[in-house]
Amino acid sequence: MWLFLFWIGTSPSEIPWLELRTQLETQHPELGPLTIRRRHRSAFRSLLSSDQAEYGQICTIVGIPPAERIAIERILGAKEIQALRFLLKAGPPAARLYAAEALLRLQDHGRPLSDEEVQWVRDLIVYPQPVRTCNGCMVTETTTQTVLTDPKGPFAPFAAILNLQK
Numbered sequence: 001m002w003l004f005l006f007w008i009g010t011s012p013s014e015i016p017w018l019e020l021r022t023q024l025e026t027q028h029p030e031l032g033p034l035t036i037r038r039r040h041r042s043a044f045r046s047l048l049s050s051d052q053a054e055y056g057q058i059c060t061i062v063g064i065p066p067a068e069r070i071a072i073e074r075i076l077g078a079k080e081i082q083a084l085r086f087l088l089k090a091g092p093p094a095a096r097l098y099a100a101e102a103l104l105r106l107q108d109h110g111r112p113l114s115d116e117e118v119q120w121v122r123d124l125i126v127y128p129q130p131v132r133t134c135n136g137c138m139v140t141e142t143t144t145q146t147v148l149t150d151p152k153g154p155f156a157p158f159a160a161i162l163n164l165q166k
Contacts, residue, residue, distance in 0.1 A: 017041060028089055036083045043071035044083045053094035055147060056134035063136060072098035088120050093131040093144050096124060104158045113161065121162055124148055
C-alpha cells in the first residue's frame with residue numbers, strides 16, 4: 001500500500017512539508033532521512049499525489065509529456081536520489097515506475113542501483129499493481145509487471161540489470 005492510506009481524504013500536496021516528511025520517514029525508516037531541496041518538493045509532492053497518473057513519454061493528441069513525466073525529469077535532473085528512492089518504495093504505481101526508470105537512467109551517470117533498489121523494482125513485477133499508460137492519444141489500463149517486462153518497452157534496455165532476460 002502506498003502513502004494514501006495514511007491520509008484518507010487528504011492529498012499529500014495538502015500536508016505541511018515537515019509532517020509529510022516525518023510520516024514518510026516513520027513509515028520507511030530503512031530509507032533514512034528524506035532530504036529534498038525546497039525547489040524540488042512540489043515535483044515530489046505531485047508524484048505522491050498522482051494516484052490516477054499515467055506512465056508514459058507523451059500523452060494526448062498533441063503529444064505533450066504527462067505532468068508526472070515533467071516532475072520526474074526535474075527530480076532526476078537535480079539528482080534527488082532520496083526523493084527517487086522514496087517514490088520507488090512508497091509512491092503510487094505510476095510514480096514508482098517513473099522513479100524506477102529515473103534510477104536506472106542514473107546508472108549511465110555513474111550511480112549504480114543498490115541491490116535493495118533492484119529488489120524494489122522486481123517487487124513491481126512479482127506484486128503487479130494496476131497502472132495507466134499513455135502513448136499519444138491512447139491510454140491503456142495495464143499493470144506494473146506488464147510495463148516492466150515488455151520487450152519493446154522503456155525498461156527493455158535494463159532487462160539484464162533486473163534479471164528479466166528469458
